[in-house]
Amino acid sequence: MRTELCDKFGIEYPIFGFTPSEHVAAAISRAGGLGVLGCVRFNDPEELEAVLVWMDNNTDGKPYGVDIVMPAKVPTEGTSMDLDAMIPDEHRAFVDRTLNDLGVPPLATGVEHAAGVLGWLHSVARAHVDVALRHPIALIANALGSPPKDVIDQAHERGVPVAALAGAVSHARHHVENGVDIVIAQGYEAGGHTGEIASMVLVPEIVDAVGDDAHVLAAGGIGSGRQVAAALALGAQGVWMGSYWLTCSEYKLGSAAGSDGPSVVQRALLGATSADTVRTRIFSGKPARLLKTKWTDAWSKPDAPSPLPMPLQNILVSDAHRRIADSSDPEVVAMPVGQIVGRMNEIRPVADVMAELVSGFDSAATRIATAAAR
Amino acid sequence: MRTELCDKFGIEYPIFGFTPSEHVAAAISRAGGLGVLGCVRFNDPEELEAVLVWMDNNTDGKPYGVDIVMPAKVPTEGTSMDLDAMIPDEHRAFVDRTLNDLGVPPLATGVEHAAGVLGWLHSVARAHVDVALRHPIALIANALGSPPKDVIDQAHERGVPVAALAGAVSHARHHVENGVDIVIAQGYEAGGHTGEIASMVLVPEIVDAVGDDAHVLAAGGIGSGRQVAAALALGAQGVWMGSYWLTCSEYKLGSAAGSDGPSVVQRALLGATSADTVRTRIFSGKPARLLKTKWTDAWSKPDAPSPLPMPLQNILVSDAHRRIADSSDPEVVAMPVGQIVGRMNEIRPVADVMAELVSGFDSAATRIATAAAR
Incomplete structure (x- = not known):
């Protein structure tokens, strides 16, 4: 199973594996694919730096990439405090009421309130790029539109190709015009x-639209x-x-990092069918496919408010996400996942997935x- | 391009082409596929009889099939008049107001009101089966769930295999238990x-679920x-x-039957992108993907009533469909079509499509x- 992308990246198989877990990303690269580390969870660039040092030491010299989320439209910048003020009380009250109704415990005393995913802010994303380019990365991907032109130029100066996700032909054309090297054609069935x-x-629409101007990955x-x-x-x-990597045995993040056996999220994923997802704006403010749970159900009821625009929605729900993550109820998980969840039925090491x-x-x-x- | 289905059906390619047009169905069979004639438009079994006689004379002895729509749940039977009484005035008023707003002319004086698609009633569908089994048909397909057990038995007694559409693994399992021979795994991107x-x-979910108990077609x-x-x-x-057959040059139905060049519907389809469809209950009462037009837009506005259950919704809109079909505005078409419409960009003969x-x-x-x- 080889295509010209294998030669371009020096990888054995044309399998690009996106994951927020450095353990999974490194395992994908070691198994012959290209592990791509999702960086949006690192609010502090120093955290990212430490994890990339770990990647350098744990990928056996195999190439890996990073995924940095830069919205196509520059959102309002500011500290978390400024943005907090833009969130209506009605929304906060709904979140509190819903979590109480669902029996999700409050955050432990002394735990700081979450700042939301600041990685969605341009300033943070650019700091991620600066950090990543100090490491031997093989790819910079952007999950939301084309990266800004100067970021693409900065990557190309270091010889690093740039990838961007496209859900429509128009996005793909825009990416190619901006200098993107790899267009990821992402269908309706995808998570996030x-x-x-679909x-x-x-996929064929985008393949034909970009022609020889870019390589195309199917997602x-x-x-x-x-x-x-x-x-x-x-x-x-x-x-x-x-x-698909979310149910790999190497996937341990946050409160599950030190535990044995499947995490609460993994248990929720293992039991889901392909019909158990929903495409909704409640995670980030933009349409994203999530596991269907009591949490997503609550947001689809008539009394639920409309989700806020990015990045406000994620700031609104960031404490909720932490409370949910700390609780132990697989029925109240807040987790992006695609329709392939119906086939994620056992915990396996990355190497076994790659072999299949x-x-x-x-x-x-x-x-x-x-x-x-x- | 051959699979074991080619041997089973005596066809050259494993391409099953569903179409309401006998001209297209016969051309598909002549070109090496299996043309499957959609019968739901024949309210009178005698019309179907005449068309099947035509098929027998125009398929060069190649096999063809029929598609008969039998809902899994038996709906309320009755004459069109009885069912008419179940339609709320609010719905009728909305349809009238919308057609006026969109500039769709009334039906010509003297034209009888449409009875709705009576093919969706069990009694009509069974008459279709009786008529079809008097012809050398190679397949009976059902677009809505498993056909009733006695219909499957009746087909099998004549040596005719039965196919049924499935949008989920549970449907596929149910079909196989009922004796269906071919499961059509129909993804989200499909029309109708x-x-x-997606x-x-x-497709792989259904392939694995039915195993060796049935053949699987992807739709x-x-x-x-x-x-x-x-x-x-x-x-x-x-x-x-x-x-995909809707933009074939052989496709001429209804008011377009005698005209040259693309019909109004074909012109609407030729100009659409893959993003120009919508999944809605306004056509039949069950979720179906239609071309996105001013007609579908009107039903998604806040003042629009909720669609009625099958078969009432189709009876409600049947006159509207005829008025729309008779008008000449490609922007007000009521037409089921899948996301592949984005690649239906020219009028071509069936044989050319098959060659590609x-x-x-x-x-x-x-x-x-x-x-x-x-």
Whole structure:
């Protein structure tokens, strides 16, 4: 299973694995793919620096990348305090009432209130870029639109290719005009921020729209070798997988970092079917696919307020996310995940997932070759 | 491009083409696929009889099938008059007001009011089955759930396999338990009645769920050979295409039957992108993907009533559909179509479409083989 992207990046398989966990990202790179570390959780650039040092020491010299979230439109900047003032009382009251109704305990005394995901602010994202470019990264990806032109130029000066997610042909064209090297065609079925065109339609549209100006990865709904083969059939040169790594044994973040066995989030994911997701603006202010839980249900009831625009919505729910993360109820999880969650049914090491991707691809390739030859 | 379904049906390619047009259905069969005639538009079984006689005379002895819409739940039966009484005045007033606002002319004087699609009633659907089984049909498909058990038995007694659409694994399992031979895994991106799981995720789920108990066709988002290859990579043994034939030159129905050049509906489809569809209950009462037009927009406004349950909603809008069909405004079309509409950009004969499906499949197969061999 090789395409020209393997040569370009010096990787064994054209599998790009996005994850907020450095343990998973490093394991993906060691297993022959390209691990891409999601940086949005690092509000402090020094935290990112420490984790990238760890990556440098744990990837056996294999390449890895980073994902930095830079919104296409520059949002209002300011400290968390300034932004706090823009959140209506009605929204705060709804969040408090809902968490109480769902039996989610308050934050422990003495714990600071969360500042929200400041990584969504341009200033923080640029600090992430500066930190990342001091490491031997192989890719900078942006989950929200094209990165700013000067960031693309800065990456290219260091010889680092830039990737950007696209949910529509118009996004893809815009990326290519801005100098993006790799367009990630992300279908409706994907987790997190996602559009409305499904992969089967979107991937060939974007492949044709960008032509030879960029490479295309398929994202959304991919968790098996059959799906990698389908992505390549549709014209992509590789795949971008995010959700599927969440049930890997290496995935331990936040309060689950020190524990054994599946975390609360992993238990919620293991039990979900492909129908148990919902596309909603409650996580960040932009439409994103989340696991359907009592938390998402509460926001879809008639008495729920409309979600706020990015970045305000995430600041509104950031304490709620921490309270939910600290509680132990798999039915009240706040977690972005794609429809592939229906096939995330056991906790496995990254290396096992990668081995199935390769063998499943080979089986699909044989099936296609047989149909072509008959 | 052959799978075991080609042997089972005596067809050249595993391309199943659903269409309400006998001209398109016959052309698909003549071109090496299996044309499947949608029968829901025939309120009178005698009309269907005449069209099937035409099919027998115009398919060069190649096999063809029929699609008969039988809801899983038996709806209230009755004459159109009885059902008329169940439609609220508020709904009728909204339809009238909307058509006036959109400038759609009234029906010509002397034209009878439409009875709605009576094909959705069990009694009519069973008459369709009786008529169809007097012809050498190769397949009976049902677009809404499993056909009733006695219909499946009746078909099997004549040696005719039965197919049913599934938007979820649970539907597929139910079909197989009821004796359905071919499960059509229909993804979110499909036109007409459709679920929420996209093809990339749904097809392998259903392939694994039915195992050796049934064959699986992939439906939703398919209009090129690359997408056929993707469907086979996902484990399907063939594809079911509906939308893509709507812009074939053989497609002439209703008021467009005698005219040259693209019909109003075709002009609307040719200009649409993959983002120009909407999944709504306004066509039939069940969620169906339609071309996004001023008509669908009107139903999504705050003052619009909620759509009625099947079959009432279709009876409510049946006169409106005829008025819209008779008008000449591509912006006020009421037409089921999938997201593949973004690639339906020219009027072509069925044979040309089929040739591209085959050559596009071969190119994709070569690409996959290259990636597998590197």
